[in-house]
Amino acid sequence: xxxxxxxxxxxxxxxxxxxxxRLNGLSLRAIDDVSFALRAGEAIGLVGESGSGKTTTAxxxxxxxxxxxxxxxxxxxxxxxxxxxxxxxxxxxxxWSETSVVFQGAMNALNPVHRIxxxxxxPCRLKLGMSRGGATARARELLELVGIPADxxxxxxxxxxxxxxxxxxxxxxxxxxxxxxxxxxxxxxxDVIIQAQILKLLGELRSQLNLAVILITHDLSxxxxxxDRVMIMYAGRIVEDxxxxxxxxQPKHPYTKLLIDSIPNPANGKKMIRPIPGDPPNLxxxxxxxxxxxxxxxxxxICATEFPSLDxxxxxxxxxxxxxxxxxxxxxxxx
Amino acid sequence: xxxxxVQSLSRGRTRALKNFLRQFLGHGGAQLGLLCxxxxxxxxxxxNILVGPLQTAINATGDFLASPSSQHLLGTDEVGRDVxxxxxxxxxxxxxxxxxxxVISLIVGTTVGMTAGYFGRWVxxxxxxxxxxxFVMPSFVLALVITPVVLEVMGRGGEILGFRPSLFVxxxxxxxxxxxxxxxxxxxxxxxxxxxxxxxxxxVAGSSNLSIMVRHILPNLVPQIAANGALVVAGAIYVETSxxxxxxxxxxxxxxxxxxxxxxxxxxxxxxxxxxxxxxGLCVLTVSLSFVLIxxxxxxxxxxxxxxxx
Amino acid sequence: MTHRIGQILIRAIVTLLMVAILNFILFRIVPxxxxxxxxxxxxxxxxxxxxxxxxxxxxxxxxxxxDQVVDYLSATLHGDLGFSFKFRxxxxxxxxxxxxxxxxVLVGLAQFIAILCGVVLGLYAGWRRGGAIDQIxxxxxxxxxxxxxxxVGMLLVVVFSTALGWLPGxxxxxxxxxxxxxxxxxxxxxxxxxxxxxxALGLIGQYVVVARAAxxxxxxxxxxxxxxxKGLTNGQMLVRHAFRNAMxxxxxxxTLNLGYVVAGAITVEAVxxxxxxxxxxxxxxxxxxYPVLQGIFLLLxxxxxxxxxxxxxxxxxxxxxxxx
Numbered sequence: 001x002x003x004x005x006x007x008x009x010x011x012x013x014x015x016x017x018x019x020x021x022r023l024n025g026l027s028l029r030a031i032d033d034v035s036f037a038l039r040a041g042e043a044i045g046l047v048g049e050s051g052s053g054k055t056t057t058a059x060x061x062x063x064x065x066x067x068x069x070x071x072x073x074x075x076x077x078x079x080x081x082x083x084x085x086x087x088x089x090x091x092x093x094x095x096w097s098e099t100s101v102v103f104q105g106a107m108n109a110l111n112p113v114h115r116i117x118x119x120x121x122x123p124c125r126l127k128l129g130m131s132r133g134g135a136t137a138r139a140r141e142l143l144e145l146v147g148i149p150a151d152x153x154x155x156x157x158x159x160x161x162x163x164x165x166x167x168x169x170x171x172x173x174x175x176x177x178x179x180x181x182x183x184x185x186x187x188x189x190x191d192v193i194i195q196a197q198i199l200k201l202l203g204e205l206r207s208q209l210n211l212a213v214i215l216i217t218h219d220l221s222x223x224x225x226x227x228d229r230v231m232i233m234y235a236g237r238i239v240e241d242x243x244x245x246x247x248x249x250q251p252k253h254p255y256t257k258l259l260i261d262s263i264p265n266p267a268n269g270k271k272m273i274r275p276i277p278g279d280p281p282n283l284x285x286x287x288x289x290x291x292x293x294x295x296x297x298x299x300x301x302i303c304a305t306e307f308p309s310l311d312x313x314x315x316x317x318x319x320x321x322x323x324x325x326x327x328x329x330x331x332x333x334x335x
Numbered sequence: 336x337x338x339x340x341v342q343s344l345s346r347g348r349t350r351a352l353k354n355f356l357r358q359f360l361g362h363g364g365a366q367l368g369l370l371c372x373x374x375x376x377x378x379x380x381x382x383n384i385l386v387g388p389l390q391t392a393i394n395a396t397g398d399f400l401a402s403p404s405s406q407h408l409l410g411t412d413e414v415g416r417d418v419x420x421x422x423x424x425x426x427x428x429x430x431x432x433x434x435x436x437x438v439i440s441l442i443v444g445t446t447v448g449m450t451a452g453y454f455g456r457w458v459x460x461x462x463x464x465x466x467x468x469x470f471v472m473p474s475f476v477l478a479l480v481i482t483p484v485v486l487e488v489m490g491r492g493g494e495i496l497g498f499r500p501s502l503f504v505x506x507x508x509x510x511x512x513x514x515x516x517x518x519x520x521x522x523x524x525x526x527x528x529x530x531x532x533x534x535x536x537x538x539v540a541g542s543s544n545l546s547i548m549v550r551h552i553l554p555n556l557v558p559q560i561a562a563n564g565a566l567v568v569a570g571a572i573y574v575e576t577s578x579x580x581x582x583x584x585x586x587x588x589x590x591x592x593x594x595x596x597x598x599x600x601x602x603x604x605x606x607x608x609x610x611x612x613x614x615x616g617l618c619v620l621t622v623s624l625s626f627v628l629i630x631x632x633x634x635x636x637x638x639x640x641x642x643x644x645x
Numbered sequence: 646m647t648h649r650i651g652q653i654l655i656r657a658i659v660t661l662l663m664v665a666i667l668n669f670i671l672f673r674i675v676p677x678x679x680x681x682x683x684x685x686x687x688x689x690x691x692x693x694x695x696x697x698x699x700x701x702x703x704x705x706x707x708x709x710x711x712d713q714v715v716d717y718l719s720a721t722l723h724g725d726l727g728f729s730f731k732f733r734x735x736x737x738x739x740x741x742x743x744x745x746x747x748x749x750v751l752v753g754l755a756q757f758i759a760i761l762c763g764v765v766l767g768l769y770a771g772w773r774r775g776g777a778i779d780q781i782x783x784x785x786x787x788x789x790x791x792x793x794x795x796x797v798g799m800l801l802v803v804v805f806s807t808a809l810g811w812l813p814g815x816x817x818x819x820x821x822x823x824x825x826x827x828x829x830x831x832x833x834x835x836x837x838x839x840x841x842x843x844x845a846l847g848l849i850g851q852y853v854v855v856a857r858a859a860x861x862x863x864x865x866x867x868x869x870x871x872x873x874x875k876g877l878t879n880g881q882m883l884v885r886h887a888f889r890n891a892m893x894x895x896x897x898x899x900t901l902n903l904g905y906v907v908a909g910a911i912t913v914e915a916v917x918x919x920x921x922x923x924x925x926x927x928x929x930x931x932x933x934x935y936p937v938l939q940g941i942f943l944l945l946x947x948x949x950x951x952x953x954x955x956x957x958x959x960x961x962x963x964x965x966x967x968x969x
Contacts, residue, residue, distance in 0.1 A: 064874055095876035103874075108867035112966055113889050122885070123875045156965040172875075467656065468663050471949055476908045477667075479926070480942040483933060484671045569791060576793050577912050581930055595796060599916060604802040605814055612803070616796035623791035 010037040011179055011212050012061065012099075017074035019056050019065065028283045030056040032236040033074070035310075040179060043206060043213040045223030045244070047259065048233035049280045054216045057233070058182045061214070062099050063091035096123050100173040102166070104185035109169060110157040116168045117143070117153030123175045142171040146201060163194035170201065174209070183215045187222060199226045221263050224248060229316075232256050235281040235291035242316025252318045254296050290321065298322060358636045365632035368625035375622055378426040389424045390416040403610050410610035412594075413601035421594055422614045428590040430622070432506050433571040439510025440567050441560060444517025449548055449556070451518070452525025463522070469515035475574045477512040478505070482583050499585040509574050513567060520559050528552050558637035565630030569623045576619050591615035649967070653957045657950045662718075664946035668939045669717045675935055726940040730932060737940040740925065745944075747817065748921030752910050754837065755844035756903070762845075763852025764895055770853065771860025771891070772883060782853055789850025795912035798843030802916070805839060812838050815918040840917040844910050848902070855898045860891040893964050900956035904949025 017034045020027045031053035038044055046054040059065055061076055063085045071086040078098055084090035103109035111119060120142055121135035130138060140150035146167040157165055166186060173181050183202065187195040203226055206213055215227055223230045223244065230247050232240040232255060240253040251257045258276045278295035281287060287294050293303035302321050310319040359365055378385060390396070396415065403410045409418035451462040469477075485504050495503040528534060529552075537547050578584065579592025586593060598604070598612040720726075726737035767786075770779040789797075806814030813836050863869065864887065872886045907922070914923025922941060929937035961967050 062874060064870065092876050092878065095874055097876065101871075101874045103867060103871060109871045111868040111872075111886050111890070113893075113964060122877075126881060127876050158966045172871075464659065468660055471660055471904075471953060472664070472946065473905050473908050473949070476904070476942065476945045476949070479908075479911075479930075480668075480671065480938050483930060483938065484675055484935065487933065488674055573791075573793060577795070580793070580795055580912055581915060581927055583930065595799070599799065604799045604916070605807055607803060607807040609800075609803045612796070612799045616793070616799070619796065620788065620792045624788060627787060627791055 011040045011042075011079060012038040013077040013080075014057070014061065015074050015077065017057070017060060017076060018072045019053075019060055020070050020072050021066075022068045022070065026284065029072070029286075030069070030236055030283065031060070031233075034233075034236075034238055035074075036231060036238065036241065038180065038212050038214065040212055041206065041210045042229065043215065043227040045220075045227035045230040046214060046216045046233060047218065047220055047223055047230060049218060051235075051280050051283060052233040053236040054233050055184060056236075058101075058184060058214060058216050060085055061180075062101050062182055063088075063095055064101070096173075096178065097127055097176040098178055099180040099182060100176065100178040102169045102173045102181060102183045102186045104188050110165060112157055115154050115156060116160070120153070120168065120172045120175055123172070127176050138175070139171075142174055143168075145174070145205070146171040161194075162190050163197060166190065166194075166198050167201065170198075170205070174205070177209075178211070180212045180214065183213060183217075185217055186215070188217070188219070195222070196225075202226060220259055232259065235286060236283070237291070237319065238310055238317070239292070239320070240316065240318045241310075242314070242318075246315055252313060252323050253292075253320045254298050254322070255292050258297075290319075355636060359632055362632040362635060364628035368628035368632065371621050371625040372629070375426050375430060375618070375625075378423045379430045380427075382424045382427055386417070386420045386423045390420045402608075409614045410608065412597065412611055413603070418594075418611055418614050421589060422591070422618055425589055425591045425594055425615060426618065428502065428588050429572065429575065429592070429619070432502060432509070432575045432590060433568050433622075435506045436509035436513070436571040436575070437564060437568045439507065440514040440571070441517055441564050443511065444514030445521050445553070445556065445560060447514065448518035448521030449525050449552060452522040453529060453544070453548055453552065455526075455529075459522075462518075466515045466518045466522075469512060470519065472512075474509060474513040474570065475577055478508045478574060478578055479581070481512070482508050482578060486583075499588050501583065501585040502588055502590075505575060505578060505583065509571050509578075513570055513574070517560065517563055517567060520563055521556055524556055524559050525552055528555055558633075562630050562633040562637060565626045565633060569626040569630070572619060572623045572626070591619050649961065650958070653954060657954050660950050660953075661946060664943060664950075665718055665721050666714070668721075668942060669714060672717075672935065672939065721943065726943065727936040729929075729937050730934040732934075732937075737936045740937060741922065741940050741944055744921050744925045746921075747919060748907065748910060748914070748923065751837070751840055751844065751914070751919060751921060752906050754841045755848060755910070756899075756906055758841065759845045759848030759852055760899060763849035764856045764899070766849070767853035767856025767895075768860045768888070768891055771857040772864065772887065774857075774861050774864065779857070783857065786850040786853035786857075789846055790854055792847065792850075793912065794843050794847035794909050795916050797846050798840060798913045798916040801839045801843055812836075814839065815916075817920060840913055840919055843913045843916070844906070847909060848906065851902065852895070852899060856891065856895050859894045860887065863887050863891045866890070889963070893960065896959050896963060897956045900952055900959055903952035903955075904945060907945060907948055 014034055014036050017031060018029060019031045020029050022028075034053070034057055036044070046057060048054045056065075056069070060069075060071070063083060065071070065085065067088075069086075076083045076085050078094070083094060110116065117136060117139045120139040121130075121132075124130045124135035124138045125132065128135075139153060143150045143153050148164060148167055148171070152160070152164075157168070160168065169186070170181075181202075186202070187198050190198065199222065202213065202215075205211060213227070215223060217223060220230075227244055230242065230244050231238050232247075232253060234255050240247065240251070240256045242252075247256060248260060251260055255276075262276060276295060281291050287304075289305045290296070290299075290303045290308050293299040296303065300321060306321070308319045308321045310317050311323075313323055360369075382389075388394075396417070398411060399413055399415050409422065412418055412421065447462050447466060451459040451466070482501075482504055485508065486501055489500050489504065493500065498506070534547060534551055537551050542550070575584075575590060576592035576595065579590050580596045580599070582596055584590055584593035584596065586597070589597070592615075594615040595612060598608070598615070601608075601611070603609075603611040724738050726741075729735050729737055729740055732740060763786075766778075766782050770776075770782045773779055802814040805812045817833065817836050868890075869882060869886060872882045877885070910921070911923035911926050913919070914921050915927045918924065922944065925937065926941055928934070929941065
């Protein structure tokens with residue numbers, strides 16, 4: 001199944017990755033058998049509600065799992081080489097120089113007591129071994145690259161607007177010339193206009209530097225604007241994966257359909273966000289069978305008992321009994 | 336409100352209370368604190384049953400500064416009184432002072448904080464300026480200069496509400512000087528409650544300011560007041576012990592601080608009479624630590640992310 | 646920035662003013678004619694004429710508000726705190742200044758040691774939260790935090806002075822001996838050891854608690870995740886990102902605490918017969934020497950206000966967010 005994903009052009013391969021958190025003696029599976037590949041220069045959107053496992057997936061890739069997390073199976077490969085994602089010290093040299101992260105809410109992600117230029121120059125000095133002067137010059141370059149006058153670098157984070165701080169985060173993420181940038185809800189706290197500007201900047205930098213981008217968001221409209229491919233996650237699993245065009249035109253998983261329907265779209269008269277009925281799944285008491293079945297409008301008998309596997313379907317993949325059965329029907333019809 | 340909603344409300348409240356108790360009692364610190372506290376409360380409640388009436392220099396039975404023995408489990412003091420007897424009776428004095436002072440402090444602090452937060456504007460400005468003063472000046476420092484003057488005015492004889500005047504004065508002075516910390520917390524909590532819709536609803540329904548404060552705001556402040564109240568008790572014990580140690584206590588109703596003061600002037604430390612100064616000090620430490628642990632556990636339960644003392 | 650400093654200064658002055666006014670009120674409610682009280686410290690027998698002179702000097706024949714208050718405040722401002730009752734005929738201000746150095750040495754040394762040990766231990770405990778050192782340090786600190794320092798002092802005397810005989814349990818110098826400079830200094834340090842330890846231990850308890858809380862807050866901040874993502878080592882994360890942020894609340898609290906330290910030292914001085922402000926306080930309390938008590942109150946008030954000023958200014962220097 002993963003054969004076609006493991007082609008040599010892949011920059012990053014996530015293969016059967018499962019991560020558990022230990023919490024008060026309980027073991028909670030945050031992500032379960034997640035597999036996908038990312039090619040150089042590609043932009044993938046990782047979409048889901050909170051608790052869907054999208055952030056855990058991203059943090060595992062960046063080697064930033066918290067101490068109570070454990071990789072129970074699977075691995076992550078960068079340029080074909082296995083990353084030691086469950087070993088904090090061994091992971092250190094890989095961080096930031098291969099994969100960097102633009103965190104959400106840049107107010108707290110930036111250290112309040114240091115000037116921003118120092119924070120951008122820091123990885124250049126510590127990871128690339130540049131001199132103080134060299135690192136500062138590089139930081140100035142990076143600031144200009146993200147559209148901030150280099151002299152603003154002497155400001156402290158609290159003196160900048162939210163959009164500016166997000167630009168600083170992006171400049172910082174580029175410091176060690178990584179080939180993958182993970183955006184962890186990078187535009188969530190911003191207003192629509194600034195959000196569009198930041199997404200445009202990310203797009204420009206992506207083509208200019210041939211960056212691969214993983215964009216984590218709960219907002220499908222952000223993905224539509226900035227990504228090539230989108231993966232929908234639910235309760236720790238990928239439930240649908242496909243190109244943006246495909247998924248928006250023909251969503252297959254009922255959850256994806258509901259997500260797309262919930263996007264407010266003034267053009268067709270939907271002004272309010274329509275929430276998906278029911279509660280997000282609880283990691284302690286995961287529903288049997290397909291985790292989405294209690295909220296699914298088109299659930300059938302098998303959904304409550306049997307787990308749907310993530311099968312290739314057209315250009316992408318989907319994990320849903322409705323589609324598997326139709327596929328099997330087709331197979332049966334052919335035979 | 337229909338009967339069923341009243342019922343479901345009260346059932347919800349019972350469940351919340353059960354939840355709270357389970358969480359709170361599951362806290363290791365709370366268990367230890369409560370256990371010690373119960374022990375001392377029993378001592379304070381029935382000292383006569385446990386160790387007989389308070390011994391004085393006249394009815395003292397032991398030798399002078401005798402070390403612990405089967406007859407005097409905690410030894411004797413410089414006039415032959417049994418230290419265990421003194422310490423158990425001291426529990427009543429020390430705890431009564433600390434708890435009453437805390438009640439005063441909580442009443443004043445809550446009133447000031449709630450009034451400032453609810454009315455805002457100039458009321459807030461002036462009340463907070465007053466609060467700032469009491470916040471900055473330690474209760475002990477204020478009490479140190481106020482207590483002797485007030486005592487002088489009132490005289491040391493007689494009794495007020497069953498207390499010797501010096502104890503009464505100490506209770507009131509500690510209570511009146513240690514409320515600022517409570518007032519600040521209550522004020523900020525009131526400020527945020529004031530903006531909630533249920534307050535607006537009550538206002539629209541024509542409730543008076545006083546009734547909104549007492550019936551709608553106060554109940555929501557209880558968690559904060561309780562958690563900080565425990566810390567106020569610990570502070571009050573500290574101040575009372577220090578003041579009594581400096582000789583502001585009453586030798587006829589000796590608190591643990593007064594006992595330490597007597598031990599000091601009897602030269603217990605240089606005589607090596609560790610039991611005499613050890614027992615009351617250990618009591619102060621245990622009770623004050625218990626309240627700190629309980630306050631900490633309460634705060635943990637009500638407010639899991641932030642803690643007064645981690 | 647200037648606006649902030651202005652506000653801080655105004656607050657400091659208002660607090661001091663309130664201390665002085667409280668002093669004034671207390672002085673007036675003590676039973677007896679204030680003039681008689683003022684003269685109680687005079688060396689000679691008091692005549693009616695003298696009382697009259699005092700009444701005029703303090704404006705007691707004029708209205709209480711504002712004349713008497715203003716007079717009192719202006720005298721206080723000029724350092725005129727009146728006469729002591731007990732030390733007949735001596736100025737309160739002189740008495741206090743005489744006793745101040747001993748307290749400054751005691752409190753200064755204790756504060757220095759407590760900051761060094763307590764803050765370092767607390768920061769470390771917060772950084773390695775849940776570790777063995779954290780659990781021991783936190784437990785011990787909570788116990789020390791709940792213990793009156795003077796009692797710790799008494800225990801120290803029992804153990805190190807009475808039982809073991811290693812260190813002197815009271816006083817500043819060994820009496821009688823005429824010894825050289827270095828021996829004298831050593832003797833003084835030996836006398837300082839126990840009282841300093843008593844004050845410092847209580848403070849260490851507080852500072853461990855404060856520094857640990859500050860550090861464990863910082864450890865969960867988003868910028869620490871950023872630092873980790875940047876590939877910094879644990880040491881680099883601690884030194885470059887955690888330390889300074891954790892020090893913000895610590896510096897404020899330690900500086901603010903200065904007033905409390907002086908107050909706490911009063912009882913410790915009483916244990917060790919230390920001839921500082923604490924010793925003076927006990928003497929004044931026993932003799933009901935109100936002018937001296939009020940002078941001490943004013944001194945404590947002033948030191949607390951100055952500590953507050955310093956805390957505010959230090960915070961401004963350390964945290965760019967409050968600099969404007």
